[in-house]
Amino acid sequence: MFGQDIGIDLGTSTVLVYVKGRGIIDREPCVVAVDSGTDRIIAVGAEAQKMLGRTPGNIIAVKPLKDGVISDYSTAERMLKHFVQKSSGHSFIGAFIKPRMVVSVPSNITEVEERAVIDAGIQAGAGRVSLVEEPLAAALGVGINVEEAKGNVVVDIGGGTCDIAVISLGGIVISSSIKTAGDSFDDAIIRYIRKKYNVLIGERTAEQLKIKIGCVYKRDKLLAMEARGRSLVSGLPKTIQVSSDEILDALKESAGAIVDAIRTLLEKTPPELIGDICRNGIVLTGGCSKIYGITNLIWRELNMKAKVADDPETCVVTGLGKAMDHPELLKRK
Numbered sequence: 001m002f003g004q005d006i007g008i009d010l011g012t013s014t015v016l017v018y019v020k021g022r023g024i025i026d027r028e029p030c031v032v033a034v035d036s037g038t039d040r041i042i043a044v045g046a047e048a049q050k051m052l053g054r055t056p057g058n059i060i061a062v063k064p065l066k067d068g069v070i071s072d073y074s075t076a077e078r079m080l081k082h083f084v085q086k087s088s089g090h091s092f093i094g095a096f097i098k099p100r101m102v103v104s105v106p107s108n109i110t111e112v113e114e115r116a117v118i119d120a121g122i123q124a125g126a127g128r129v130s131l132v133e134e135p136l137a138a139a140l141g142v143g144i145n146v147e148e149a150k151g152n153v154v155v156d157i158g159g160g161t162c163d164i165a166v167i168s169l170g171g172i173v174i175s176s177s178i179k180t181a182g183d184s185f186d187d188a189i190i191r192y193i194r195k196k197y198n199v200l201i202g203e204r205t206a207e208q209l210k211i212k213i214g215c216v217y218k219r220d221k222l223l224a225m226e227a228r229g230r231s232l233v234s235g236l237p238k239t240i241q242v243s244s245d246e247i248l249d250a251l252k253e254s255a256g257a258i259v260d261a262i263r264t265l266l267e268k269t270p271p272e273l274i275g276d277i278c279r280n281g282i283v284l285t286g287g288c289s290k291i292y293g294i295t296n297l298i299w300r301e302l303n304m305k306a307k308v309a310d311d312p313e314t315c316v317v318t319g320l321g322k323a324m325d326h327p328e329l330l331k332r333k
């Protein structure tokens with residue numbers, strides 16, 4: 001006997017939880033704060049994120065996912081348990097009847113990585129765990145009729161992975177997943193600032209630069225932002241002015257890798273579907289698809305129309321909600 005259906009977009013940066021009949025009930029950074037002495041969880045999500053890099057010796061803030069897959073099994077399992085308990089509202093029925101869980105995973109993950117997600121879900125209290133590939137869930141969430149005999153391309157650019165898939169007739173015809181996405185954009189900014197200014201900035205500063213002034217195509221109007229870091233020469237705090245053109249330069253290689261991955265997949269796509277794809281254009285989802293200029297870059301490099309979905313971060317979890325009613329779309333049942 002199963003209880004409620006829960007959809008979990010278990011992302012590298014963010015976890016979103018969907019409960020059938022209630023919609024999205026939770027959206028938290030994928031971070032857990034653990035007391036290293038007692039191994040007890042102190043905080044999950046936004047509260048734990050505030051502790052990242054600022055924790056006293058006995059508290060460690062852990063990101064249990066890396067590159068879209070579980071890298072710290074025990075923490076991931078306990079984090080999932082937290083969300084399962086929250087979703088049941090600690091109700092009497094919720095305590096006895098196990099929920100069915102549908103979780104999104106990157107395309108092309110290994111069987112071992114899949115097994116880790118399923119086991120973590122079961123240990124967290126689910127009665128059954130099914131998986132859906134992220135781009136398929138994203139396509140459902142965007143409202144694409146995935147059952148049609150028409151080709152659609154979805155590119156989901158999250159924190160850890162960029163998943164690209166050609167979808168037709170309710171399935172993924174061809175897909176690829178690269179580990180170049182939001183986190184590697186942040187790393188590229190850190191490396192660029194270090195090389196150019198001899199200043200070491202933190203991950204959160206790099207992410208702010210990316211979100212506020214970042215771009216992968218030249219902005220019409222030059223923007224600038226102050227960034228604080230540590231001088232590698234004096235060892236003291238230093239503030240620098242960074243421009244949007246500098247971030248464009250820093251992100252050139254990573255953005256190029258995403259475009260190349262789309263190009264490679266299109267080259268392998270069956271010719272019958274290419275016509276549909278040219279007509280429909282590419283649909284972009286995931287938080288990092290909000291980077292300025294991504295659609296212009298795709299047009300310039302691939303001569304293809306692209307559109308960023310409305311609210312691109314919630315497409316996957318919304319799609320998981322829809323997949324609950326279409327068991328044929330689930331990868332592992």
Ligand SMILES: Nc1ncnc2c1ncn2[C@@H]1O[C@H](COP(=O)(O)OP(=O)(O)OP(=O)(O)O)[C@@H](O)[C@H]1O
Binds near residue numbers: 291
């Ligand atoms: N306006 C923005 N411009 C650029 N990047 C952004 C913007 N808003 C969010 N991001 C980035 O989007 C990424 C998070 O996206 P998302 O929540 O879709 O990832 P995720 O599902 O957790 O990751 P994955 O699917 O790779 O496991 C982060 O790297 C974040 O910095």
